[in-house]
Each structure stands twice: as C-alpha cells, then as structure tokens.
Amino acid sequence: MSDDFSFAVQATDGAARKGEIFTPRGTIRTPAFMPVGTAATVKAMFPQDVRATGADILLGNVYHLMLRPGAERVAKLGGLHEFMRWPYPILTDSGGFQVMSLAKLRKLDESGVTFQSHIDGSRHHLSPERSMEIQQLLGSDIQMQFDECVRLPCSDEEAERAMRLSLRWAERSRKAFREQPGRAIFGIVQGGANKALRVESARALADMDFHGLAVGGLAVGEPQEVMLDMLETTVPHLPAGKPRYLMGVGTPDDIMQAVARGIDMFDCVMPTRAGRHGLAYTRFGKINIKNSRHAEDTRPLDPDSSCPAARDYSRAYLHHLVKAGEILGMMLLTQANVAYYQQLMVGLRAAIVEGRLSDFIAETRAQWAEGEGSHLAP
C-alpha cells in the first residue's frame, strides 16, 4: 500500500462515481458511509463488529474528544486509532458544527469560537489552528477545515457572512494542516440555501490545495428537495479528481439521491441513534420494533442479511428486548442498522459499475414501499 493519500474514480454512471480512496491505514471504497464514533466509540458496537458490517472508515468528533478525554491525552495514549482499537481510516470533523449545536454560551469572532462545555461548563476556545492541532493530535487520516455551519432556514446575509468566514478559516486551516504524509484535509462548502453563495464557496475552495471537498450546512432542517437542489448546483464546481463528502447525511434515500448527484462520502448518526431507540433500517423499509404487532413475529429483520443481528434473532425477541429496555436490544439494532447502511453502499457501488444506478434506486425504493412483509408473500 502506498504511503500517499489518493483517490481514483473507477466507474461512473451519470454524475455518480464508484471509486477508492487510498490511505496508509486502508482503502475506502466509495461511495462510502462512515459510521459516527462520536466519543471514540460507535455507540453500542464493538469495533470488530463495526468492521464486519463493511465499514472502511469511521468518523470521530473533535468537539466531544477535545472535552473528554482531551486531544493531548489521546495523543499521549497513542492516538485515536490505538485508543479505540480501530486501526483503519478515521475522519474527524472540525468541531464547528457541534459547538453550534451542543455547547453553551458561544461567542464567535474572526479568531474562532469560545464556548462552554455541555459536560461541565468549562470554557474552551476553538480556532482553525486549534482544530487542526487537535485533529493532528488525534491522528486523523482525513481532517476537516474549521467552519461555521448555520441552521436553515437563514437569511442570505447570515448565510453569506458564515460562508465568507468559513472561506477565511479554510485558508487558515489549510495552512495549519501543513503537510502530513498519508493524511488529508478537506475544505467545506457553505452558503446556506443560496445557489450563488454555494457556487462561490465551491469555486473558492476548489482553488485551494485541499485533498477533498465537503458540502456542509445541509440536512440541517431543510426539505430533501432543497438539499438536492444545492447539490446539483454545487457539485459541478467541485474538482472531479477529488472525493466529495456530504456531511451529516442522512436517510438511506438521501444517500441514494446524493450518490446519483456525484457525492462519494457520507456520515450520519441515524443508523446508530435509531438503533438505540427501537428503529430498524432494512431492505423492507424502516421498522418500529416497539410496535406490538412484532411481539409474536418469529421472522428476523432480514433472513438474507449477512449481519447476524438482522438474520439470527426474531422480531419478537428484538421487540421484547426494546420494551424491556435491555442493552442487548440497542446492540442488535445498532449493528443491524449499520450493516444495512453498508449493504446499501455495496449495492450503490455495484449499480454504478453496472451502469444501472437509476434502476437500483427505483428498485430499492419499491422494496421499501412494499414493506416488510412482502418477502414472505408467495
């Protein structure tokens, strides 16, 4: 394996691409879904089970890790990979998004953001330079620029201000990253729901020396059609030779639609969070396992799944575990959901290679619509 970070597109189908990102820690097959390992753990999963679902890369959160256990401590303990027993690629976000959504008493200025920890109220400062330092201390393979993400809807003035600040922070982040052989830094397109701002942001970032580009500030409250509209506007201005990452997205359908519009990477808490709340993502659509109609259903979530959690346990048992508040219920549903997301990515990649992405999307949606019981019909 090379010691360089690189990306190769191996097949296309319309705007969609099937490719591979090479890193010294392993190859990431794209389109890729990155399970979220917030606080150095994909919640309720053993790392080897995350790997077994087919995940090539995880996401870690700078905001959570800087507060607990602390970036310097993680570095002292050998870095995030060693700490959490995940020797494969890790992408870290820059902390900006979570500062806005979780921290208290934020004060934002040109230098960065001062905020209070949601854990103990302690004061912290994040700047582009400190965010990059933290990501380097963690040992992240793909590091994200520090940006400001605004909630939608927002005024054009607010979107423009945040986008321009994020561009200035992009330059500072890129500079602070310096060169880290085998590691990458991605810039982040902002601009709210304003097409002109999105295009300007994408073009400016494309001219900087980033290894990949992300689209941020979407799936933050807007309808799916607005998100897809922004992607259609933005993606043509992103360099074809670099990976494209849609941050924090999304539902299985969001992912399929974004892949069709040229996105290569995704992350979202949806499969893990849903798994802890009794919701299962399957080929047959979303199943609320708490519903009493599952109480005596001996069928597994999906008899054809390669995931033991989806294949080997009855819905009746999962229903019982969730109703009883048992941790094993969260463990099994989280594993089944992450596995389903990965299986969806396998299907998307194969469909792109075969040039039948739009058929694959239509078939997948049809199976969701048919529902969970249809596979037993004669």
Add this chain to the structure above:
Amino acid sequence: MSDDFSFAVQATDGAARKGEIFTPRGTIRTPAFMPVGTAATVKAMFPQDVRATGADILLGNVYHLMLRPGAERVAKLGGLHEFMRWPYPILTDSGGFQVMSLAKLRKLDESGVTFQSHIDGSRHHLSPERSMEIQQLLGSDIQMQFDECVRLPCSDEEAERAMRLSLRWAERSRKAFREQPGRAIFGIVQGGANKALRVESARALADMDFHGLAVGGLAVGEPQEVMLDMLETTVPHLPAGKPRYLMGVGTPDDIMQAVARGIDMFDCVMPTRAGRHGLAYTRFGKINIKNSRHAEDTRPLDPDSSCPAARDYSRAYLHHLVKAGEILGMMLLTQANVAYYQQLMVGLRAAIVEGRLSDFIAETRAQWAEGEGSHLAP
C-alpha cells in the same frame, strides 16, 4: 449424548468435587458458574460472547419472564432457548425469591403468593404448580421448586415457618414437574441461619425424588462466615450423587469457599451488574475503572486473559467509556467480568483434579491482595 439428565463426580479434593452434569442440550462442567440472563438476555452481552467466556449454562428468572414477555408467549415462540438464541442448558429459578424482593403488595398463604408486577402493577399469582408450569413452558433444563426465601437476620420462628412451607411446596413442585425426560428439578434447602432447621430441611429434601439440591436463603445479608457455617452444616446431609447448587452466590471468594465445602453450581448478578457500574473483576482483584488513576493507564485489565475485553483494550479507554456513560464500556466490562468468573471456575476445577484446591485458593487470594499493578513488577 444421552437423552437423560445425569451427574458424575470425577474427582474430589476434601469436600470439593469436580464433575459433569449431562443434559441433552450439553454438558455442564462443575463447579459451574451460571451467568444470570434475567429477562432472556445476559445484560449487555451477545449470547455467543457469553458462550465464548466458557459458560456451559445460563440462569433465567421466572418472575421477570412471566411478566414480560410471558411464559405462554415464550412457549409459542419456540421456548426460551430459541427465543434468546442460547441452545445450551438453562436453569430457571422458581420466581419465589424475586416475588419477595421486587414485587409490590405481596400476599402469601399456603396456596402460593399473590403479588403486583413491579412493571405495570398488574396482579399475578404464583404457586408451586404455576411456577413449574411456567418453567416447563419456558423449556428450562433445570427447574427449581417454588420456595419462600426469608431475609437474614430473621427469627427462628419465621425461618422455621418458611422452611416448613417450602418443604410442603417442594412436594407439590416435585409432583407438578412429573417426568420431563432430559430435564431436572432441584429442591431448595431453607432454614435461615438456624443449623437444626437447615439439617431438617436438607434431610427431608434428600428423601424426595429431586435430581439435585440447592441451598437457598443465603447471601441475603448475613456475613460470609454465617453462610459458610450453614454450608458446613447442610452439605453433609445432601446426597453425594446429586449436584449441589448455592443460589445467588456470590463474590469470587464466596465461590471458592463454597466449592471447598462441596458446592457444585453458582449463579450471581455480580459480574454483570458490576460491569454496568464500572467495576472489573480480575486476577489482580477488583478494579474501580472510574478511578482517575486509570485515565492514562495503557495496560489492559489482564494481558494474559483469553477474553478480548480484558486483553485488548487499555484501562484508559475503559475509564473514558465509563466516565462518558458509553454503552461499549458496559459491554466490555461485563464481558471481562463474566470471563473472569469462568476462568476462576476453570482454575477451581483443575485444582480439584490436581488435589491442590487449598493452595489454589491461597494463591488466588494472594494475587488479589497484591493488587493490579504487581504483574508489571520485575
């Protein structure tokens, strides 16, 4: 494998016995520790990981299972083994102990106990006949007589009343069990902390046609020396050819001491409950992983353990997970604790065969006393 339930003692060392219980669902090596699978799950563990720790048999709770999901429902779903994906032996308690400790508004008379569910306040009745019916519906391999367990200390009058009631219920339980090929029913010695009552109970039960005998009503608040005194008094009156089960016990030291006094089977929530609360049982004693001195300790719980949770993750990582309230922390510590208990049983069985049980107990206690750091000393 035979279709009969049987027990063979293969070696003795003083009062201690090393043996095997044969059941159609598998062999149970004794002395055996049974992890507790309260509500059809050993909390926070996948069944295959419970098995991998070396567990030959699990315990299920009639009280919990009759309330949720219900014994008739479990039977309809194929029985408890199928329901919880544990094809190996299962022992069920009779519900008596938990009715006393968990249920509300109990009313006890000769017929049985009427109580309110701690989950939803619904009214239920348990009698020897209903308890045995539930255990048969669950498909339990080893079923326990319905008994009344009193808290210690208690008056001799109270201990005698409960012991005599339990003997009458023993006869009714044995009759209700009828014959279930390959399955067993155990009687339960009661009598509080009164030696004469214990002896009378043991003798009376020994004359009934049980497949094994349990000692109940201990480790319910009394000092260890009282418990051991009762065992020394009781065990000589139990048939040598039948397995002896000390219910709800205990700490690793309790188990060693009871094995030395002729006990063959144990169950306890300690390893699993402790694992959910940041406490690890190891060869080096009990470790409170929440203690800040573990925050930068890169050592695993036990580098020589065959359990991945004890061997592959740093104490610093476990500390972080527990402090952050992460489910993975509970998963790892529970697995490590159940594995330690099973490893202790492996050691006890080997020591009995080698005729060096007292040395093994002394060495094990010495290593606990030396503490967790000693194995790194030169």
